Amino acid sequence: MREIRSTEIMVAAGARELRDRETVVVGIGLPQIACFLAKSTHAPNLTPLLEIGVANMRPKDTPVGLADSRIFYRATCWSGFLDVMGMNLHRGVVDTGFLGALEVDRYGNINTTLSKENGKVRYFNGSAGGNDVASLAKRVITIMRHEKRKLPIAVAHLTSPGYVGGRPRAELGLRGGGPHRIITDKCAIGFNKETHQAMLLSLHPGTSLEDVLANTGFALEVPKSVATTPLPTAEELRLLREEIDPKSVYLGGVG
Amino acid sequence: MREIRSTEIMVAAGARELRDRETVVVGIGLPQIACFLAKSTHAPNLTPLLEIGVANMRPKDTPVGLADSRIFYRATCWSGFLDVMGMNLHRGVVDTGFLGALEVDRYGNINTTLSKENGKVRYFNGSAGGNDVASLAKRVITIMRHEKRKLPIAVAHLTSPGYVGGRPRAELGLRGGGPHRIITDKCAIGFNKETHQAMLLSLHPGTSLEDVLANTGFALEVPKSVATTPLPTAEELRLLREEIDPKSVYLGGVG
């Protein structure tokens, strides 16, 4: 069997955060891959929703994005933003929002709008449904590559709120429960219930604590005991490699 | 040919108030009959809407009400309140609201909620879409039997506003244009642009001014010249009697 890639560990770790019978709004890319892995394993009754108006799709071909007809193949409902984002997410019945990000900071604030390097601003895709999901889902999982510049002390643009300024969500006027996990290709991060700051939960096999800390832009809280993230099972690997992303459209991203 | 009934004159007069290419929200009963007559004659491109979520129906059997599947046969769109009443009526694109009533007063206020006789209150159907239509349509036509108690100085319950207290609609905070016509089995009534009070427009053939005044509960303004309502044409009568209401479900009401 091919060596296990860090993206595969990351995606399997993301999948395990999803629970059966949940309703999940998924962004395109790794969140979607993780969601399908969960649905094919421990969470067969999970309902994935796409912001464009899709419930419970079962794609057979890997899509290039949310606007690709492949993503909504064999869904049981096609509607629109108003239903998925309004009557589910804003209604408060979405258990998990599963997002990608350009940057996430120690309070779980997400930036998908712009980067600032040497004073130069570069714009990216903006929020789309990201702000809505981060504001309104009961809990938010972010999945992204672990790089120092992608995990800064404070995001260059606060597109989607986490625990802004370390404040509790209710105090911010937000309804959704806020950041729950950041899953990277090096580790799984949670949030301290008191301080609302990012806190290491588990290291992926093959990653050292030093590696994580050296590649994190903020002071990551490290509890006394840090678990090791379980490796993907043989069945999870088979599903990812043969069924969910056979062409490594998404899993090929990180070595 | 059978003698022309006053309901037939009334319905034909109501139909002539509708213009081709208009969008009309119709209540059940005489408004609906008048609307189909208009659509079969001078207004083939009129779009009738029903509050329950129906556009452009073409019934072949006479329905007993809005909830009767006969009414929405061969419609081109089935939706719901939100589309018809929200995205059309509240959106401001409905030209005419065409209603029945228990009572209408001199300012065109409509009561469909209750009657008060000798201090005893009796309740009826309430507003349903009536208040919405009266509040929001560009103009409102009411069609009803001409009886003194049904045309009082002030309605016993102001279910749906006309020119409340004789005030202009904008001053009332209302968007729709308000009362345009009251069509009865004796005459057609309009509204004085200055005073917003009911004003006789035309007498149906066979009805005297005295008859109208004696059977109107408020002081009806009578202009110098009062026209005579045209009789239904032979074709209009044929359509009403043979196609639109062959069993006289609605046209039989008044002698």
Added chain:
Amino acid sequence: MPEVVASVPNGAHIGLGGFAIARNVIAIAHELIRQNKHDLTVSQGVAGLDTDLLVGAGLVRRLIIGGGSLDRFGPVHNINRAREQGSLTFEDWTSLSLCFRYLAGALGLSFIPIKSLIASEILERLEQGSGAGEVARIACPFTGEPYVAMRALVPDIAFIHVQKADEEGNCRIDGPRWENEEQAKAAKRLVIIAEEIVPTEAFQREPERTIIPAHRVEAVVHLPWAAHPTAVYGSYDYDGAHLKLYVEHSKRPERIGDYINAYIRGTKDHREYLEKIGGEAHLASLKADPELGY
């Protein structure tokens, strides 16, 4: 089905999906009566036979409706009489205002503005009665235009009759849908009464037609003819003879009890009720013509 109805607490707010004499949740109303539920709040856009029955049987403490009618069969006599006697708390709205209130509930907005109700006695009575906490006169923060703000309407449990559902709860509604979607998605719990159960495959073939997706549905009750004597487009027509019989009873306070005893308390379940009203032979006469839908 009895279990689902048993799970409705006394005092609960139930939303019913029928309109006048179409797609009423009659079997649910019957079972609520058989189980002697009480102090219910009922909300419905335009009340029909189901709500009239619940009021006639004395189960309802508070009624939130936009109107009520049995079309040309008559008014909702039990409801109107209860109002005249002041035997329940009554909130009078309009079709659109109730739809907007359910929409707000469905969207998770605690309020929604509207341009109906203004300058009407409906609004005045709401402000002076039990609806006082449900309406507020406000101005648009941008234009200054006057609106009535209404509080979201969120039933504890909604019962909606649909033509087709799958076992997971995906629902299709044929014909007009009045405020069904908004009410269903506003409610905290949602129970579907389905005329027919179809395979999930049918929803995957035409996902555009799914009005309520499965994950919002707590239970699907498969119960053909559950709306009798009201009509279900594409399935059966209203039962005119039975509606007349109902109105004959409901218009006289001393007779509605006879109806309830004979047809509801005197029958064990919906199957016995259907036998009582004439059984298979009678029902066959109501079946819809596939082309006409009635």
Added chain:
Amino acid sequence: MPEVVASVPNGAHIGLGGFAIARNVIAIAHELIRQNKHDLTVSQGVAGLDTDLLVGAGLVRRLIIGGGSLDRFGPVHNINRAREQGSLTFEDWTSLSLCFRYLAGALGLSFIPIKSLIASEILERLEQGSGAGEVARIACPFTGEPYVAMRALVPDIAFIHVQKADEEGNCRIDGPRWENEEQAKAAKRLVIIAEEIVPTEAFQREPERTIIPAHRVEAVVHLPWAAHPTAVYGSYDYDGAHLKLYVEHSKRPERIGDYINAYIRGTKDHREYLEKIGGEAHLASLKADPELGY
């Protein structure tokens, strides 16, 4: 079609119905460019190739979008570059907030509240920029809960690509509909671009599937492949090769003009454009499999 586009005044606010690389109104965007329209305001939930083209060609003065993407083919380079250069007025929203703003427009509400945007830099930038008059921090009149009130969004004219319409304007949309219905019904004028014209009879057979009824539609343009190189579910797939070619041009400011000259200004109409990109033979390779829809 040129006449419909000619009727768009310079400075108008146009709403576009596409999403990223699906159902974009490409032929309309091309014709707007050919006719040298300018100072347009463009609004769209998630901007795609059509809006990126309009910005790249310099037609847009103000952009109101919830995001922008060409999916894995790349970002909307022209839009992002215009922001970096400050060459247009930009309002950054979110998918749901724009949908709610169109919904308010469709419902004739001058404002609507939302629980998104709160505590974000998106809101702060709107308040400090050209969006200042479009947002207000308010409290629910019943619960006191904080909301952002947003002004209704009402395009002067919306262009929506649909799979099927009849000659009167009734429209069916297959696949997800993002904010199409709300945008279409909010707009003062509505133009439909239809992949296929079907008889009205088809709508009378399945009236539940009519998303936009005829009386709301000003004009129907029957123009197959009008969304190329973006995808139309059930009709054709996105054209990956052409999208790559587009992104190659759009990511370099000195090259986008070449694309516009070659494919838009260098072609008289959509038929010539389709010839230019490979004609019938190439298009045949994009046709959707009827079972898959792509």
